[in-house]
Amino acid sequence: MSDRRIPEFKYHPDPIGTGEFKILAEPEMCDCCEKLTNITYDGPFYSEEEISCLCPECIKNGNAAKMFDGEFHDSESIDEGVEDEEKLDELIHRTPGYSGIQQEYWRAHCGDFCAFVGHVGSKELNEMKIIEEVLDGENLIDDIEEIIRTRLEKESWYQGYLFKCLHCGKYRLHWDYD
Numbered sequence: 001m002s003d004r005r006i007p008e009f010k011y012h013p014d015p016i017g018t019g020e021f022k023i024l025a026e027p028e029m030c031d032c033c034e035k036l037t038n039i040t041y042d043g044p045f046y047s048e049e050e051i052s053c054l055c056p057e058c059i060k061n062g063n064a065a066k067m068f069d070g071e072f073h074d075s076e077s078i079d080e081g082v083e084d085e086e087k088l089d090e091l092i093h094r095t096p097g098y099s100g101i102q103q104e105y106w107r108a109h110c111g112d113f114c115a116f117v118g119h120v121g122s123k124e125l126n127e128m129k130i131i132e133e134v135l136d137g138e139n140l141i142d143d144i145e146e147i148i149r150t151r152l153e154k155e156s157w158y159q160g161y162l163f164k165c166l167h168c169g170k171y172r173l174h175w176d177y178d
């Protein structure tokens with residue numbers, strides 16, 4: 001039986017569900033704490049060294065970022081409006097990142113970073129009835145708006161990345177394409 005308990009990540013609440021943590025059939029040794037783990041990080045990690053296995057705890061407590069001088073998310077690719085340095089530190093050093101087609105981007109709202117919900121397509125956005133909500137205030141050209149309404153698809157050329165504000169609950173979207 002594998003232990004699937006993981007620490008709580010405010011900005012990425014379900015990293016197993018989003019696919020950024022992988023459940024291992026055979027435990028592997030974490031490159032940071034050198035303990036065996038059943039769950040390893042499978043998302044982006046920007047560091048000099050090649051890391052093959054990181055356990056959730058070493059991400060949560062900041063040890064992995066410290067030991068390998070790395071970041072799980074690019075500190076430049078974020079929405080403006082978060083003044084608190086501690087929040088940025090938690091996001092880039094103590095939160096599992098996510099994998100996008102191009103440079104990943106983290107949305108913010110209400111002065112804080114949003115929680116990453118997962119990869120989405122137009123179908124999911126329509127099913128959740130949040131298309132208007134994610135388009136609200138974005139000022140997009142018609143073509144892009146049309147793509148978001150109809151052509152985004154999980155694991156496709158056009159992908160959507162869904163975020164939710166931790167304070168007002170509003171959904172925000174980032175998208176990119178190949």
Ligand SMILES: [Zn+2]
Pocket residue numbers: 030031032033034035054055056057058
């Ligand atoms: Zn570890």
Ligand SMILES: [Zn+2]
Pocket residue numbers: 109110165166167168169170
């Ligand atoms: Zn908000």
